[in-house]
Amino acid sequence: MNWLEWSSLDLQSRRAALLRPVQQVSAATRDAVAGLLSEVRERGDVALREITARFDKVALESFEVGEEEFAAAEAAVPAQLKSAMREAAERIEAFHRAGMAQPYAVETAPGVVCERIVRPVRRVGLYVPAGSAPLPSTALMLGIPARLGGCGEVLLCTPPRTDGSADPAVLVAARLTGVSRVLKLGGAQAVAAMAFGTETIGKCDKIFGPGNSYVTEAKQQVARSAAVAIDMPAGPSEVLVIADAGANPAFVAADLLSQAEHGPDSQVLLLSDDARLLSAVELELESQLAVLPRAAIARDALAASRLIRVESLEQAFAISNEYAPEHLILALREPRQWLHKVEAAGSVFLGDFTPEALGDYCSGTNHVLPTSGAAAAYSGVSVSSFQNFVSVQSASREGIAGIGACAVTLARAEGLDAHANAVVLRMQEAAA
Secondary structure (H helix, E strand, O other), X not given: OOEEEHHHOOHHHHHHHOOOHHHHHHHHHHHHHHHHHHHHHHHHHHHHHHHHHHHHOOOOOOOEOOHHHHHHHHHHOOHHHHHHHHHHHHHHHHHHHHOOOOOXXXXXXXXXXEEEEEEEOOEEEEEOXXXXXXXXXXHHHHHHHHHHHOOOEEEEEEOOOOOOOOOHHHHHHHHHHOOOEEEEOOHHHHHHHHHHOOOOOOOOOEEEOXXXXXXXXXXXXXXXXXXXXXXXXXXXXXXEEEEOOOOOHHHHHHHHHHHHOOOOOOEEEEEEOOHHHHHHHHHHHHHXXXXXXXXXXXXXXXXXXXXXXXXXXXXXXXXXXXXXXXXEEEEOOOHHHXXXXXXXXXXXXXXXXXOHHHHHHOOOOOOOOOOXXXXXXXXXXXXXXXXEEEEEEEEOHHHHHHHHHHHHHHHHHOOOHHHHHHHHHHHHHHHO
């Protein structure tokens, strides 16, 4: 990877340097995804079987994971991995429980009480990727806040393996969170099944989870059609690292590669004001790639990634805020002193000993995060993502008498006389 001098780039070159791979192919995937969604919507389970055979190379009569397969998964997953998942689950629950929203009520005027009550989203669908790298950690990240949120029906979809089974670790993680209904469905077809419902699969109210560009496009299309709500655009993984001269090149390279190995459409960026650090990271990338099992995937991702020399750390933060990365690593000597500069990021990692991988697995924060610049307006998954917040108000005779005139004045100013009349009638009754 050759590094770029930000100050020497014109506006068009700067935009090109920060262009995500998925943005370059989104037009090509749009029609394909629309076709898959239409197939499932029109032909239900039949279409799901055909699409699964086409893409996953397996013929499934039933998509549902039965008790026998759950039991086999429990037996197949090593004790050490199950212990690590339980340990991670405890920290994920502790973090998410601490941030749970609470109902509240306030008397805004004498006799007028306004409240906000919390209700769970009734039916939710969770998508857990399991392509070249199954992600049981995602089952934890979605299943735990869904349980804390009190969701009544939780459905989890994960792609089948070529032998027709689901990944055992994903099944164990799902059960660990309390999810008992798992379907062997992947890609855009899984999103379609959860969004529209089929003969055997119930329609969900909201869909959660990360995925490749096809899954992300499918989520956005079903959301635009008003078929279902989604958590956020959560597509191909990305990381942006801001590093100073004191950063450890090996650490920085490892962080870049940890995201690059997710998939060829992932993107990693390094911004630094130190040329020597950039050169050292280049060398480390090649050294670590040489022994990386997923080196071919990482190299594809690095082809669309950038090392950029900036004039100052202030400039680096300005670029980062425009890019709005999913993951932001501050490999700085005093990282917390720079935290106030962060305006848009899915999750931030402070200092040399906080690799992004901790957040992926077991620090406690959620790794289902907005991508493709969506962090400028969206937040990562939390318990609140699985809840609705309903406002409630009540007014007594004293209350309507006290604030009714305000409503009448505003209603008449807007030319909405029926609104005004609904208040006036009650004010007259209250006065009587």
